[in-house]
Amino acid sequence: MAEYVLNTWYPIAWSRDITQSLAQRRIVEKDVVMYRNTQGKVVAQLDICPHRMLPLSHGKLKGDVIQCGYHGMEFDCSGKCVRIPGQDKIPAGAKVTTYPTHEHMGLVWIWMGDADKADPAKVYDLPQYHDPAWQAVEGDALRIECNYLNLCDNLCDPSHVSFVHLTTLGNAASEDVPVQSERTENGVLTWRWVLDSPAIPLFQKFGGFTTNVDRWHYYHYTAPSIAVIDFGTAKTGTGAPEGNRDDCIQIYACHFMTPVDENTVIDHWLHVKNFKADDDTNKAMSASFREAFSEDKVILEAIHKNEKAYPDFKPVLLNLDASAVRMRRLVDSMIDAEKAERQSVKAA
Amino acid sequence: MAEYVLNTWYPIAWSRDITQSLAQRRIVEKDVVMYRNTQGKVVAQLDICPHRMLPLSHGKLKGDVIQCGYHGMEFDCSGKCVRIPGQDKIPAGAKVTTYPTHEHMGLVWIWMGDADKADPAKVYDLPQYHDPAWQAVEGDALRIECNYLNLCDNLCDPSHVSFVHLTTLGNAASEDVPVQSERTENGVLTWRWVLDSPAIPLFQKFGGFTTNVDRWHYYHYTAPSIAVIDFGTAKTGTGAPEGNRDDCIQIYACHFMTPVDENTVIDHWLHVKNFKADDDTNKAMSASFREAFSEDKVILEAIHKNEKAYPDFKPVLLNLDASAVRMRRLVDSMIDAEKAERQSVKAA
Amino acid sequence: MAEYVLNTWYPIAWSRDITQSLAQRRIVEKDVVMYRNTQGKVVAQLDICPHRMLPLSHGKLKGDVIQCGYHGMEFDCSGKCVRIPGQDKIPAGAKVTTYPTHEHMGLVWIWMGDADKADPAKVYDLPQYHDPAWQAVEGDALRIECNYLNLCDNLCDPSHVSFVHLTTLGNAASEDVPVQSERTENGVLTWRWVLDSPAIPLFQKFGGFTTNVDRWHYYHYTAPSIAVIDFGTAKTGTGAPEGNRDDCIQIYACHFMTPVDENTVIDHWLHVKNFKADDDTNKAMSASFREAFSEDKVILEAIHKNEKAYPDFKPVLLNLDASAVRMRRLVDSMIDAEKAERQSVKAA
Structure with a gap:
């Protein structure tokens, strides 16, 4: 694996291409599943179900939740697991890495580094x-x-x-x-x-x-x-x-x-x-x-x-x-x- | 190479597909040449001529003998070399690994492990x-x-x-x-x-x-x-x-x-x-x-x-x-x- | 990388196929750009521009000089750099490895070893x-x-x-x-x-x-x-x-x-x-x-x-x-x- 700058806003997709359906992009050697939620905000998450590693983009978008296409686990916009069919207790590891995004100049920008450093004001701008x-x-x-x-x-x-x-x-x-x-x-x-x-x-x-x-x-x-x-x-x-x-x-x-x-x-x-x-x-x-x-x-x-x-x-x-x-x-x-x-x- | 259970009967082919002609299958990382001999028994052998490594499945089935397609070496159902054109003496290494087989429930089963442990009575059965x-x-x-x-x-x-x-x-x-x-x-x-x-x-x-x-x-x-x-x-x-x-x-x-x-x-x-x-x-x-x-x-x-x-x-x-x-x-x-x-x- | 005999004449192309245009061949794990110069002699050079590694065969043949297709560097039949656009001084490393060639029996032969050992009289001949x-x-x-x-x-x-x-x-x-x-x-x-x-x-x-x-x-x-x-x-x-x-x-x-x-x-x-x-x-x-x-x-x-x-x-x-x-x-x-x-x- 190569090394990349991570604490930066990278362009990842045209805004026009991210709708209320699951799309896959890839950046810095990570697959990312993306969709626009019901509030219009772009959600970007590591495209791997934490259970069996099926890409979440193979699943279904149900409102603002992705349902995995294998066993129906559901994850919200923050990556939190909100349902495991047949099981009440949600294990600590059942969550999906979620990346900050921001839309600007017709593009979706993503932050692959430390989420707490992501400041939308620092996205590149051309006046x-x-x-x-x-x-x-x-x-x-x-x-x-x-x-x-x-x-x-x-x-x-x-x-x-x-x-x-x-x-x-x-x-x-x-x-x-x-x-x-x-x-x-x-x-x-x-x-x-x-x-x-x-x-x-x-x-x-x-x-x-x-x-x-x-x-x-x-x-x-x-x-x-x-x-x-x-x-x-x-x-x-x-x-x-x-x-x-x-x-x-x-x-x-x-x-x-x-x-x-x-x-x-x-x-x-x-x-x-x-x-x-x-x-x-x-x-x-x-x-x-x-x-x-x-x-x-x-x-x-x-x-x-x-x-x-x-x-x-x-x-x-x-x-x-x-x-x-x-x-x-x-x-x-x-x-x-x-x-x-x-x-x-x-x-x- | 991965590790596999070897002392077991594995299904390898539909019986319907193995006839009096050479077919190739692959199992546990080995290529296997297969045919049905004149007695109706399925023969399964490592699909490599011991001489130049040409797949034997490139050769010809002549009765119950495979003739290699490169120099005409011939191997019988037991893997023994029975002819080397232009040479009388058969070297000790001129033989082909042969695997036990058994037909059951419409399938050919193969034993990739120690041949002396192969007991056809132990093939899986559904009454x-x-x-x-x-x-x-x-x-x-x-x-x-x-x-x-x-x-x-x-x-x-x-x-x-x-x-x-x-x-x-x-x-x-x-x-x-x-x-x-x-x-x-x-x-x-x-x-x-x-x-x-x-x-x-x-x-x-x-x-x-x-x-x-x-x-x-x-x-x-x-x-x-x-x-x-x-x-x-x-x-x-x-x-x-x-x-x-x-x-x-x-x-x-x-x-x-x-x-x-x-x-x-x-x-x-x-x-x-x-x-x-x-x-x-x-x-x-x-x-x-x-x-x-x-x-x-x-x-x-x-x-x-x-x-x-x-x-x-x-x-x-x-x-x-x-x-x-x-x-x-x-x-x-x-x-x-x-x-x-x-x-x-x-x-x- | 495998090892090869290098101090030998290898056949590399039919003479009929090497004309006054750039052609690529590959031999002993090296890409070679070839052309026939204005004197009718076949030129063979390592097909890599020493600057950015673009294959020279992507460039243009201008008379007896190859012009690289990226920044216009020019190399003559001996591999010497004769022009760097926008720069007067030619750095020592700006040169292209050039291989001896000889035409015989309808073929172009190339010498990939020590150039000073290349003797055309030693090319294979069938009387x-x-x-x-x-x-x-x-x-x-x-x-x-x-x-x-x-x-x-x-x-x-x-x-x-x-x-x-x-x-x-x-x-x-x-x-x-x-x-x-x-x-x-x-x-x-x-x-x-x-x-x-x-x-x-x-x-x-x-x-x-x-x-x-x-x-x-x-x-x-x-x-x-x-x-x-x-x-x-x-x-x-x-x-x-x-x-x-x-x-x-x-x-x-x-x-x-x-x-x-x-x-x-x-x-x-x-x-x-x-x-x-x-x-x-x-x-x-x-x-x-x-x-x-x-x-x-x-x-x-x-x-x-x-x-x-x-x-x-x-x-x-x-x-x-x-x-x-x-x-x-x-x-x-x-x-x-x-x-x-x-x-x-x-x-x-």
């Missing part, structure tokens, strides 16, 4: 998501068979778009433009500007840019599994690099990642943009993103296979890896801090 | 199977991807039918009726009576019960891999609980299990009942059983996956597990006794 | 391949899911054809004819003559033999992964056993094996014969070989599975195994010699 002048468009839950940290690498990395996403998010103009990197309070920021050159295909198509532009790419990574990419474009000469964004188009491409296990990640992606478009246009833009992310999926899955097949291979670091190195160091330090805290709690 | 007033109807060989002991749990467990088999073998009337359990000479007996309540769907359909009934469920487990469930129904008030079974319908649902390996069991199931019916009715009854057992299969395979995925999970015991606990203790003691005996033979 | 009186007909690249040494066993073994290939390469006449075996300079020779008996089906069909023949089967194994089978047929009484081959038909069936990994081998097979035929006849002969080799594939894969499933099984040796024993001893000694040499180089 523009709520701004009526902007528009949010939800994408998919893309499953990629790789470690989530490799997807984080990819999302701390503006360089690859010049080679991987030539029909959507990148073009040759940026091939040789170096990237900048710095640690932020909770993550890593990576960025570059590409000046006085053709717009990327996505913005040629949806922004109508036919002359040269200045464009920015700010990759905001928030540990351990969130990446929000602020990228935008303005005509060259309108002063965008100096801060004037009056006549630009700008998108926050959000990636809310679920670390399923060592070999799988699910990327809940959406975009938030500074202009409103009709449904058809939004669908077309999502299709472009979907095309780009499927290109990443192919690459990340091939890399993951090679990492498994050649465990002793020593890769070489390039300048463009500065953010990825910072990102992994940060995640490792968070895991170590949690371990140290658990040790000290035990010792006390 | 009603041979009673002309009763009728036996053979079912399937149902493959379930779980450990055979988990299927034994299921077949020492009357409780689950109230939740798993609502369209066939159970109904809500029995949800809260506790079960009784006791050790028997070679196994475990588990039972309960459900009084003055609606008949189960199977008996409503095939017994025509429209008013309330008294019904009994006796689960006879014989170690290590046989379960026979005696269940029957009589109109309430006719004295069934006191022993009067004059006007009841009664079925022995037999489960003859083959422990294939740690992750697979094959359930040869049949039913023996106290009334005769035409072919169509018998097929319809078998279809009901098939439906019920396919429900068990789904549950047992899901549990098996969770047991593999969460090896450290500590399940909680309920009252209804008393028989399963006795069953596993009994099987463990049989395995331990065999090991001790083998040790003492070696030491002597 | 008849170049003889204008003979005709070479290329077959397939047959993938078999077994260890390559088990295929070598099979190709040091004239005995099995009497049982496995009854419609093509063998018949019952040879069942009891013992085989001879001896070590040669670089391999093992195994042979037998079958006198005054019906021709094998292949030669009945393509040689038109209707009366009894004398036939020879010389299996030339060259370590570690080449087998060439010289087999031919002449009418009985024409003096073939004494050396007169004036009126015979003769075929060298060549097997150039790629040891992919412990569980997989690819057999590049072709035949070279002392008569010329039209395309249709050659295709029909290849179809017969294909049929025979697919019979071997079934057997070898079944054996491989049993070897994995029963690691403690002790097979018995027969006289016919003398060549296989010599073959394995030879391969082991070559591997040991290489290890000893590597040790002494380190120590020096």
Whole structure:
């Protein structure tokens, strides 16, 4: 079993997909059964009946209680066993681990660590998501068979778009433009500007840019599994690099990642943009993103296979890896801090 | 490799399926090649040519001799090598392990332990199977991807039918009726009576019960891999609980299990009942059983996956597990006794 | 990881399949990217970008340079990195292992060991391949899911054809004819003559033999992964056993094996014969070989599975195994010699 940051809010499902019926998700190597209770609150519990280990998601939702599909044991929203058919006494072990959840930005967030540390106010927020002048468009839950940290690498990395996403998010103009990197309070920021050159295909198509532009790419990574990419474009000469964004188009491409296990990640992606478009246009833009992310999926899955097949291979670091190195160091330090805290709690 | 009771008669195949041609079965992690010889006796041998390890079932049956499909070595019904093409001398190691078999109740039984202990008189018997007033109807060989002991749990467990088999073998009337359990000479007996309540769907359909009934469920487990469930129904008030079974319908649902390996069991199931019916009715009854057992299969395979995925999970015991606990203790003691005996033979 | 002879020329691909585009092959547990450069020379490199481990075969061939599909790093035919987009300095580790290759007899041969020992003059040669009186007909690249040494066993073994290939390469006449075996300079020779008996089906069909023949089967194994089978047929009484081959038909069936990994081998097979035929006849002969080799594939894969499933099984040796024993001893000694040499180089 790999190690994960646990005391954090992870995105686990689109809110739209969690209804008054049992659904299964998987995160940090645990299966989770989920449903929306009669008060509309999302319940998330370890998907194992404590009796015979049947997944509770094989059972029935009866009001706000899950009835196990094997012997009819019933568990309420808190995980407490409220009925054992044929038996009055409820043993102490008859309970189900229940995880705090919170809904925000169209997603269900889950807290897999110490429940008493779960503070909904600390769920990640992008202010523009709520701004009526902007528009949010939800994408998919893309499953990629790789470690989530490799997807984080990819999302701390503006360089690859010049080679991987030539029909959507990148073009040759940026091939040789170096990237900048710095640690932020909770993550890593990576960025570059590409000046006085053709717009990327996505913005040629949806922004109508036919002359040269200045464009920015700010990759905001928030540990351990969130990446929000602020990228935008303005005509060259309108002063965008100096801060004037009056006549630009700008998108926050959000990636809310679920670390399923060592070999799988699910990327809940959406975009938030500074202009409103009709449904058809939004669908077309999502299709472009979907095309780009499927290109990443192919690459990340091939890399993951090679990492498994050649465990002793020593890769070489390039300048463009500065953010990825910072990102992994940060995640490792968070895991170590949690371990140290658990040790000290035990010792006390 | 898991440990198994070896000095016992295991069911391995339907007699109807073993003809004068080579068939492969698998039991206690060994592949076995089987055929019916010219005297009508079933031959069962380790399915590995001692020369190059080609499965003998890839070869040809020539009379009562298997010819290996690679170099033509021939082995008789006793496993003795009777020909090596191009070579006169038969080396001592050129022989095939051969297992005792016996046919009984429509099944081939095999003895995987010390051949000199194999006594056909000790094969399991259900007297009603041979009673002309009763009728036996053979079912399937149902493959379930779980450990055979988990299927034994299921077949020492009357409780689950109230939740798993609502369209066939159970109904809500029995949800809260506790079960009784006791050790028997070679196994475990588990039972309960459900009084003055609606008949189960199977008996409503095939017994025509429209008013309330008294019904009994006796689960006879014989170690290590046989379960026979005696269940029957009589109109309430006719004295069934006191022993009067004059006007009841009664079925022995037999489960003859083959422990294939740690992750697979094959359930040869049949039913023996106290009334005769035409072919169509018998097929319809078998279809009901098939439906019920396919429900068990789904549950047992899901549990098996969770047991593999969460090896450290500590399940909680309920009252209804008393028989399963006795069953596993009994099987463990049989395995331990065999090991001790083998040790003492070696030491002597 | 298994051990392999490394300082040897292995066949890895048909020349016809390596063009000016990226192809992937696998040998001795390494993935290899291959292409034909603008000078027509075959380039073979470890199929891993040293940066992020993406297979280079996912990239683009730009002239004689592979551009990695993730960040655009470029590597030339020698494995040297010639460009890192966005970065001027090329780190020392930015290079790709490159393997010597040589084309011969329609195949690409690769040297996976010490490059400075690779001498193209030492690639295996069959003189008849170049003889204008003979005709070479290329077959397939047959993938078999077994260890390559088990295929070598099979190709040091004239005995099995009497049982496995009854419609093509063998018949019952040879069942009891013992085989001879001896070590040669670089391999093992195994042979037998079958006198005054019906021709094998292949030669009945393509040689038109209707009366009894004398036939020879010389299996030339060259370590570690080449087998060439010289087999031919002449009418009985024409003096073939004494050396007169004036009126015979003769075929060298060549097997150039790629040891992919412990569980997989690819057999590049072709035949070279002392008569010329039209395309249709050659295709029909290849179809017969294909049929025979697919019979071997079934057997070898079944054996491989049993070897994995029963690691403690002790097979018995027969006289016919003398060549296989010599073959394995030879391969082991070559591997040991290489290890000893590597040790002494380190120590020096």
